[in-house]
Each structure stands twice: as C-alpha cells, then as structure tokens.
Amino acid sequence: MQFPESWLRQYCNPNLTTQQLADTLTMAGLEVEELDPVAPAFTGIVVGEIKEAVQHPDADRLRVCQVDVGAPELLSIVCGAPNARVGIKIPCATVGAELPPGPDGKPFKIKIGKLRGVPSYGMLCSAKELGIAEDTGGLLELPADAPLGQDIRAYLNLDDTLFTLKLTPNLAHCLSVYGIAREVSALTGAPLKAMDYPQVPVASQETLPVKIEAPDLCGRFSGRIVRNVNTQVKTPQWMVDRLARCGQRTVSPLVDISNYVMFELGRPSHIFDLDKIHGGLNVRWAHVGETLKLLNGNTVQFDDFIKVGVIADDQAVESLAGIMGGDATAVSDDTQHIYIEAAFWFPKAVAGRSRHFNFSTDAGHRFERGVDPEFTVEHIERITQLVLEICGTADTQVCAMDDHKPNMPAAKPVQLRVARAAKVIGMPVTQQQCLDALNGLGLPAVVAQEGVISVTAPTFRFDINLEEDLIEEVARMIGYDNLPTTKPLAPISPKLRAENKRSPYTVRHALAALGYQETINFSFVEEKWEAELAGNTNPIKLLNPIASQLSVMRSSLIGSLVQVLKFNVDRKASRVRVFELGRVFFKDASVVESDTTVKGFYQPMRVAGLAYGAASQQQWGVADTKVDFYDIKGDVEALLAPFTPVFETAEHPAMHPGRCARVVVNGKAIGFVGELHPKWRQSWDLAQAPVLFELELDAVLAREVPVFQAVSKHQAVERDVAVVVKESVTHAQVMAAVAAGVPSGILRNAVLFDVFRPKKLKAGEDAAPGSLAQDEKSLAVRLTLGSEEASLTDVQIDAAMQGAITALQTQLEARLRG
Template sequence: MKFSENWLRQHVATDATRDQLAAKLTAIGLEVEDMTPLGAQLDGVVVARIVSAEKHPEADRLQVCQVDAGDGALLQIVCGAPNARPGLVAPLAVIGTQVGEITIKAARLRGVESNGMLCSAKELGIDADASGLLELPDDAPVGAPLAGYLDLPDAAIELKLTPNRADCFSVRGIAFDVAAACGSQVATLEATPVPAQVDAALEVRLDAGADAPRYVGRIVSGVDASRPTPVWMAERLRRSGIRPVSLLVDVTQYVMLELGQPMHAFDRDLLHGPIGVRHARAGEALTLLDGRDVAVDPGFLVVTDADRAVALAGVMGGADTRVTQATRNVFLEAAHFAPAAIIGRGRKLGLHTDAGHRFERGVDPELPRTAIEVATRLIIDIAGGAPGPVTEALLPAHLPQPREIPLRRARLARVLGLQIADAEVERILRALGLDVAANAEGWNVTAPTRRFDLAIEEDLIEEVARIHGYDAIPTTLPGGATRLAAPVETQVPEQDLRRQIVARDYLEAINYAFVDAGLLDTWQATAGAVPLANPLSAELGVMRTQLLPGLVDALARNAARQQARVRLFELGKVFAGRAGTEPGQHPAPVETLRMAAVACGDASVEQWGVPSRRVDVHDLKGDLDSLAALSGAKLEYRAAQLAWAHPGRAAEVLRDGAVIGAIGELHPRLQQALGLDHAVVAFEVDLAPLRERSVPVARSLSRFPSVRRDLAFVVSQDLPWEAVARTVREAAGEALRDLQLFDRYVGKGVESGFKSLAMGLILQEDSRTLTDREVDAVVADVTVALQSAHAARIRG
C-alpha cells in the first residue's frame, strides 16, 4: 500500500515527525518498506508562465524564454526542455534558490543572459520524470509558491502489509492504527448524503447469492467529464503510485485509496438496464478496459447490463461501457464481493488489479453506500451534474455481521506478562474503531465489519500488545517442568533415514507442496488433486499428489546446467482430496508422508578403477533396500504397469504383503515431455511403513548345522523372480532360513523363450539336525510347487 504522508495526516492529527511516524508504523506491524521524501527544498520555486519562446541564436536545442513570475516583470531564461512553449505553466526557480546541489545564479548561456531556471519534476525532487518541464494546469496561480500549490513537502510511504490486514489498504484504515499508536483520534469522515436532484435510476438485481450480497449504484447526469482532475487529487494519486487518467476514473481511484472501497464508473448512455451480478456462463466472453478479450467460466462473477456481461466483477471493468471525456451521464458502482468469489480469478487471466487485490483480502461490506456518497460529492463539486437516487440491492443473510468478542483482563495479563491499565486498554481498542463495553471480567468488544482479522480473544490481545508496544513487554524465561519425550523404539527416526540415503551419495531437495496442474497432468497424477483457492501463481495452483513430479523437475534443472550425474531425495507430504465429500463441504485433504529419490547419469563418480556404467533400477533398489534394513524389513518387488514408468522396468514395492510404493525407470514419453536427455530412475514410498520396526528380541543361535541345496529350474523368460521366490518360501515352510538366487542363464542349452534360474536353499532347525530325508522332502515339495505353479522343470 502506497500513500501520501500529507493525505494520512489529514485523516489523523499527530505531532510525530516523519521518521517517528515511519518507526511507529513499523513497530505496530505495518512495515514501512520505502519512504521517498518529495519537494523537501522548494523555497524560491514559484509558479510561472512562459510568455514567449524563441530559438537560441547559438544553440539548436536551447530556447530563449520570456517568463512571467507574477511580479509584473518578465524574466529571460534560457531553457533546453523539449516541451518549453508559449503558454506553458511550469515551476521556476528564481535566482538564489537551492535546487538539489545547485544554487541558481544569473548566468550567460552561449552569450545569452538567463535569470533563473525552469524545472522538471526530477530536478525538484517530486518525481522521477526528467523528460521535460513539469507541466502545471493552465489555471495555476502565477507567482504563487509551488510548495503551497502542490501541498509540499510530502513523502510517498509504501507499506508491506500482511494478507490479514486488508483494512489497511486505504489511507483511512491506516489512520486508525496511527491514531491508536500516537494517542490521537481519526478525523470525522465528510460523507454527508447528497440528495437526489433527478429521478434517473437503474434497477439492480443480484443473482450470485453469498458471492455478491450488496450492490450500490447511482446515476449522475450532466457531468462535464472533460474537466481536468484537480491538482490536489492528481498529486495524491501520483504519490500513491497511480497515474491520473481522467476525472471520472480518477475519482473512483481516489475513493478506493482513501476508503478502501473499489469502485467503477460506467457510461450511463451505453447501458440499457437492468444492472445485475451473476456467475459467468461457460465460454462467455467480454472485452476488458485494457483491450484484451477474455473468456470466463462459472467460477467468475460478472456485472451485466440486460444480462450482457459488461464487467468482470471485482477485477476490471469492460471496454464497451467505459467512461471517456465525452461521457455526460455516469453510473457509479460500489459493491461488496465475497473474497472467495474473487480470489485467484485475476491471476487465472494473468491480471493483477488494485480492486482485485483488495476484494481478495476482504473489503468492509458497509462501505459501498459511503463510497457512493463521497464519489458523488467529488464529481458534482468538480464537474457539476445532477445526482439521482442511490439504488441498493441487498441480501442481508449473506453479509458479514459484527462480532462480539470477550476479552478477559486476567487472560490479557497472563499472555502478555504484564498488567495494562484498564483505561489504556479501552483507549487502544476505541482508537482502533472497536466498540468496547466493560464488564466484571474485562470487556465485550465488537469488531467493525472492516476488521476481518478479529474473531477470537487472542486477536484482541495481539491488538493491545502491538499498539502498547512489543518493546514494553518484559522478557521472561518460561517456567515449569520440561517434559522429555522418549524416543519411539518401534519407528526408525526420520533423521536416520536421511543420514542413510545421504551416505549413499544423495542430496536432499525441498520442493513446494504445490505444483503446476499441467505438470501433474503430464505425470497422469491428477487423481485426487486439491486445487488452491488462492495460489501464489498459476504455476503453483494445486497441492502435489506425488513427490516425484517436483523432484524430477529439480533433477531436470540441474541436468540442464551441465550436471551429468544427479542424485536427489525428498521427505515430504502429498495431498489428496477426501472421497465422498458432499457439495459445499471443504474437508481438509488427506496428508501422507512419503520419501522419494531420483537418479540419472553414471552409477558411480568417475574414476579409473571402476568401469563407467549408467545407473539403473537395480542400483536404486539397493538404495531402497538399505533404507528398509534400518527397520529390519525385507521388501518385495512385484512387476507392475505404472503411468509414469517404462514398461517392463517398473515394480510395486511391498512390505509384509502390502503395497507401500513404486520403483522404476521413467517412461520415454514422459522423459521427452520433461526435456530429459538421459534415463532417470526413481522410487517413491510411504514413509510410515518404511519406518516401522519391531523391538529387538535376543535369541540364541541354533546349535545345529544348516544345510544348503542348490537347484536350477527352467522357467518362462517372462516369469519374475519374485513370483518364483514366493512359491519356494510357501512350499519350503519354516525350515527355510534363506533363499539366494545365484545364477540366471539364457543361451545354449536353454530353449528360446525360457531362462534358467539357479537358487540356493538354506535349511535349518533350532531343535535338531535336519536329516537327509527331511531335506529331500523339502526339495521335493519345492520342485512340485514350482512345476504346478509355473510349469518349471529341473534343468538337466
């Protein structure tokens, strides 16, 4: 929020200097981000008019001007400004005046005397424009001090506001905080209703329910829109970062900055009526004030004229009904739109407007009528005209209502750690514009409708604390016993998992929990995606459903910067909407903590002792198995078809028969879509089952020897080892202590389409030595099971 210091002081009187005011604003939470002094040294600068301007005889770019400074005599001044011309009213620094670092003296320029200097805005420290002389209105009083005419000196102050302080997006809203901090009161707002002089009116209809519960309009007939914007108004707009455009537009901007209520002006002669507010229809289009054609959907609100969309409600007006200097009858609009109906709509179209910025954060629902009256008075005072009656459409059930909040004296003292006098508490709250009623325990406080951020007792305590001064709150150490949290033995600490995977040459990445919806669509991972109501940008519009899209995106950025070998991991939450949610309900999404890793490039760092080879799924499987080993788990892998993975190079990850994630190589089409030149392998698993571990139990080793039997079976080449291993374990029973695959052979001696798998069965019992007959029985059971389940045969 940017505003003029003098404008603020008009609303709240304070003896604080400029620096003290800035310090106070920052101390109460309204951080002063920038403060630019304007017109600090203008003694001796007056309003002057160029009577004549002739070419300098010795310089093509200079003119010899005769200037009227209001004292009856003409001054000869040599000027090089391109816009110097007869009749121009501009600032003149007379001899002896200090302008910046220069003291103006009589001089001869290329042989011609010059007795002063005509000035640009930059030379005077008013603006950054140095393209020519500062052009003043033709009716500016010649000879008058420029400082008095332009209300200088002044300062442009810019605040960095937090989203909860929507009430401070206006000069008057800031004034309440300044009044509370400086011990003064906010001046009464001059908003006396302007009586109607004509019957001209337009009917207003509301068809958007709670999204648009109030709409106020008024026709002002017979205005002279060609009248220039008064200097005082134009300067306040300019110092607030808004370029003056034309009178009617400038009035609506001025009211928005002063009160915080966005407004819009329509050319009444281009409207047919009635005026309405409704949700847009799918594919509906309109042309905005900036000339762009946009197509909207039912998520937008539109202002309509005879059901024709003429403005994007809460964001920007339409070009077809805009006011111009030829406008003679104007229809003023001031409405209340719910923040949820405006949030993100402008960004969806690539727009950012002052009106949208305010409506997204919340505008006082009681302001529209006041804004209409203030704007009406400004227009008729400057441009004449006859106002019609104020037309208001209202849905009272959908308007926010003032809230009464209890504030307990004991609670206030306990939280802040000090006693604040009752009179001071009441002064602070009343200065902020709150209604205060004392009771035995403290106060009942009613927050005004402009303070959306005040809802509970803690909010009031925060208000008292920030105005009283955080530096006045004593620093004390917390008391009481400290509770020590015992480590959970049944879970592997997250930090241990981090250390383990870092030891295997991975770097940790931290990505946003929200991603581009288009990226999820590329990954075919949009199922259950939760859209954000107020995204930071269009590229961060939905909550992530997987870690891998963001992690691979980070890998791609590194690879694009000549990093040939990249290995990243991330621990973070993914989000999914709750199934079966009824319309109108917005339950919190389901959050799942996961771990993911990605790798590309060589399997090991380049060195002379190890042959170079590309990282593959088996390398990543080893890394994942090492993580599982921390909990004593043995993971299983089952071939699967995954949307993001290469066919035949992907598997589901299981623990104790339950799927906990997936591992594989990225699909070639996905790699191409993401701009990756090399194969990328990745895994993503739920963290909770990966961390689970049983409490270790001591057990003596068997005193009896183990027996190993090596078997080789010929099976179909498409049969995964995981299926074979599962069948062997089921058939061998409890005697099987370990199963090792030590050879896989395809070639001579094995027919095409088949493979030979050689495995070692380690058998052992705790209570006795296994006999040859028992071992042979186990081998026979395994052989029969493999033959039955997989048509396997013993290799000869």
C-alpha cells in the same frame, strides 16, 4: 498501502516526527516497510514565468527565454525544451541553485554559463530533473495561479514523505488514509477529524432500475444518476499529485475521483456511462459461457469452475462485481450522463476471482478482505461533491439516491476475559486498560460482568470474530515494544518414539548416505504431469493457483523429481541423484474432518527418489557404468532394512512396462521402483532413462525391533544347486520353494549367484543337443545350512538338499542342470 504523510496529517496530526510516527505504526502492527521522500534534496529552484522566447541565433533547437521569477529584472536563460513558450509557468533554477545529485552522487550546481555564445543565468527544469518523475516530456508546466518566486518545494509540497505499509489481511480497515488516521488517533490520542458528507441538492427523483438477484453476493447496492457532466476537463493538480503519491496514475477526471475516494475512505466504487446501459442493472452470478471485455482490455469467459459475481444490464454483462468494470459502459470524453455505484460485496464472493482471471485490482484487494457495508450512501455523496466541483456545469442535474439492502451482515458480540488477555499477552492488564484500548479503536466495549468485556464490532472491522482478535487489539494498543520479555514456564517432558518407528529425519539421513540430495517442491503441479506420470485424469483442481501451470494438487512425487532432473540436465549436470519427502493428495469421500484431516481428501506422505547418469562417482579404479534398475533396487532394500522387501513385476503409468516392480513388505504393496517410461523420457528430452522409486512413508518409517540372537557355536555348511526353469519363474518363487523344501531351522540363507540364458538362435539355426530351450534359464543357488544344536551330519545335509530340489521340481517344474 502507499500514501503521503501530509494527507494523513490532514485527518490526524500527532505531535510526532516522521520517524516517530513510523515507529508508532510499526509497533502497533502496521509495519512501515519504507519511508521515501517525495523529491530528492535540491535548493534555489523557484516558480518562474516565460515572458519572451526567441530562437537562438546559432542553434535550431535552443531558445533564449526571458524569465520572470519575481525579481526586479528578468533572467535570460537558454533552454532546449520543446515546450518552452511564452506564458507558461515553470520551475526555474537560479544561479547558485543545487539540483538533485546525479549518477555520481554529487549535486549539480547552477552557474552563469554560455550556450553557443549566449549567456544563460539559470536553468528551466523538467519533472525528471527535479527527481519527481521518471520520464521527461519537456519543462514541468505549473498552474497559471502559481505565485512567482515561491520556492518550488513549498509550492509543490515536496517536503513530504511517502509511507509504504505492509498490512496483514486482517487490517483491511487500514487500506485507506482515513482508516490509518483512525489508528493513529487511537495510538497517540491526537484528535481525529470527523468526515463530513454534506448532501448535494437533488434536482430529480429519477433512478436506474436495479435488481439484486444474488443476495449472497451483494449485501447492499447504492447508486445515483448525475446528468450533464463535463468529462473533458482536466483533473486538478492537487488530486493528480495525491494519486501519484499513492502509486496511482491519472486516467480521466471521473476515474480519478473514484480512485481518490477509494484511497481516502477505503471504498472502491464505479462510475458507468449511463447512456451505454441498456435498461436496468441486475446483480447476479455469471452464467456459464458469458463473456466480458474489461477496462484493462482483457476479455474473460465465465465457466462452472468458480462462481463469479457480475453486474449485468438487459443485454449483457457490464462489470465484474467488486473487481473491475467493463469496457462497454466505461466513461469517456464523450460521456454526458453517469451512474455512480457503491456496493457492499461479501468477501467470500470476491476472494480468488481476480487470480482466477490472472490479474489483480485495488478494488478486489479491498473487497476480498472486507469493506464497511455502511456509508455507501455517504460515500456516493462524497463522490458526487467532487464530480460537481471538477466536472460540474450549469446544466448538471443530481438525481435521487437509490439504496438497496437485501442482505446486510449482522455483527455478533464477542467477549473478552481480562484474565485470559493477561495470560496470552504475558503481562498484567486491567479491565480499564482493555476498555480504554478497545474504545480508543472505535470498538464499543462494555462490561458484561466483572472481568468480562463485551464488544459488538463496528461494521468497518470484519476481522473481530474471536476473543483472540480482541486480545490482539489490546496488545497493539499497549504497543509490542512495551510487552515484557519473559521466558516460557511450562513442564518439559520428552516425547519418546516407539522402538519400531523411526523419524522422517532418519530416512532423510539414510538417503543422503546413499548419495541422494533432498529437494523440496511445490505440492501444486501441472495437470499434464498428473495424467501422464500418475495416471490421474481427475486430479484435485485449485480454485486459486499461484501460477497458471500449477493448477492441480499432486498425487505422485515423480513429476516433481523429473522436473528437477530436467532443470539440472539442461545445465549440463551429468549425474543426478535426488529425493523428496512430501505429501500427495487424493479425493476420498470417506475421510472426515478433524484437526489433521480435511473432509473428502486423503493426504498421505510419500518418499521418492531418482537416479540418473553414472552409477558411481568418477574414479580411476572403477569402470564407468550407467545406473540401472538393480542399483536403485539395492538402494530401496538398504532403505527398508532390516525388512526384506519382495519385488513383483508390475506396471506404473510413469515407468517402463518391462522394467518396473511393485515393492511388497510383509505382504503389503508399499510402492514402485523402475525406469522412466521411454515415451516420457523422449518427451522430456533425456539422454538416458532415469531410474526412480516412490514408497509410502509410513511403511518406510516402520522397522523391526532388534532381537538378541546368540552366535552359533556350530560350523555352517554351503551347498550349491543348479536348476533349469522357465523364463517366467521369478527369483521370489525360487527362494520360496527352497525355503519350503528345507526342514525348519536348518536353512540359514539362500543366495542366487548365477543366471545363465541360452544364446538367441538365428533364423534356421538349430539348438545343440542337450542345450536349454529359448524359453528357459539356468539358476544357481547357494544354500547355507546349519543348526543351533549340533553340527549337521551328511544324512541331514543330503536330506535338506533333496528337499529343496524336490520342492523346486514340484512347485516350479524345475530340473537339475546336467
């Protein structure tokens, strides 16, 4: 919210300096983000009038002007501005004047000079040269009634300061100059000028038919017809200046009046060209497929994704309710008859609609935070008054006010316990202090019982709903700088984590130790990622995305990691290892509402990692190899230790069909590990396939509690067995068969240490006698055997080996390798 200090002081003028006023607002929660002078420092520039302008004898683009600055003699000044002509009043820098500092930071001093041989006793100035505008369109032309010789700073009120406030969403009542003046009055005790809304004489009882079809959209709708206005007049300079100092450019007289009242009173309004309205107006929700061309030139189409309120006539939609008017009924230089509208739109009916259409407006910004449902009629009277002053003619007719109230919000009383306020604020407060603070803010407070204050919030305070809201208002009036600094007094008891759980930070440190770097990404992703990388064709769509491409909630972390990889690879990174701990989102009707859950949505935590490029850092003693499935499989095993995960062949939408495995711990599938699918690698333009994993975080956080086990006193023995099995037999099946065949308590460990596959035969070539078939492979397993009771005998060792071989033969149809 930006506004000039002079406008604020017109309504409330406390005895404070500019800086003191800014500090007071900031300490009351209305943070003053910037204080900027309206114009930079300069001196010696006065109002002048060009009495004569003749062509320079030696320069086509220069004129020799005779300028009256209220002195006994005219000043001869050479000027090159294209609009330098007789009769206009302009800023004139006299000899000795200092203009605003240039790029070097030094002020420019005016001296007597010669331009092409003609002496010049001053300088005629543009708005840019005065530092009050960015572009220069020639000399700054002043109104004809500007007094000659008056200091231009005083005439244009350039000794003013622009306040820029950073307001929180609950301070919607401060989105106007008068609303801020109300706060200043409460904070300082300075009197607040009461607003006067004199009723304009009505010449006709004519009204425009209005139907409110959606009372949940619009609680109040007021309007008035004004006929025979002159829209070709120029907006008064005082209004142009105030709008400019609020950051609003001038458009046309009627639009400027509407904007001026919005900044003054906080109520957005709209002025229609009456002749362009077909029949009456209907306030309703938009129908799917309808379109509207807006004032900003955009054409929006309404769908069933989000309900949008509109104002329509008998033929088409004419305005986006509470946000922006339509181009079809916009006022123009040819407009003669107008319809002034001021309405109350429910905040929830406006919130998010601007972002849905990828733009924002001052009106939408205010309505989605809350605008006073009262005073629509009074504000139309204010607009009408300005229309008559600026655009009125002898034939102007003001018609009767039309006011509809289908669904006015009812304020509910909110109670404040003084003892509770003292506890939350952290300092003693009395009942009278609370009453004074609340009543000073215009919140009518009464004593419900001793120690309890009841407040029925006025209509301009949408944010007063809870006891904490009232406590905040009391604290603001006390002043945050006056609150004592006290240390919290509370019992401190450590929260011990169960031994079979580890923290997410431990997981982060473990992955960092494995060479991964953590990334933090948005939970919002592209819808294409969900379909391609997660196989989710029905993701959770956002009503109000922060960017058009980030339109859905992610159900997998893989897309975010691949995007990070792509970003780094595009910047010549050759080796990337990243991970993320984050939340994913699913639709689940079984989830109920609670403190930690949202009804209908399941939001588990996951951990995912990605490796790309070389398997290890470049080093002279190690050959360069690319990272592969088994490297990342080892990282997953290290992350899950001491659990021993089982890897089962599986498929995942994001992963290579033949190089993907499901991770199983204690019989439960907890995630996947594998290479990125070739088609996604190609679409992301990656030189090699990254290998990635994604696991449920809860399963990773779990761990086995260590159990003491004495070191065996008896020597273990190792035996090897080599068997031939079908190519389809997995490592897990081999290990399970070995464990099942060896008597209990004897097998300490089993390791697969060799795999042999036959060379593929060429067409017409026969296999050598006794060699492996093409669908077979040879596996060599080393068994470590031992007992806690005594050293194993040869008979026990042979029995254990025979049991393992028998189990392999029975369960897997294996045969001993000859």
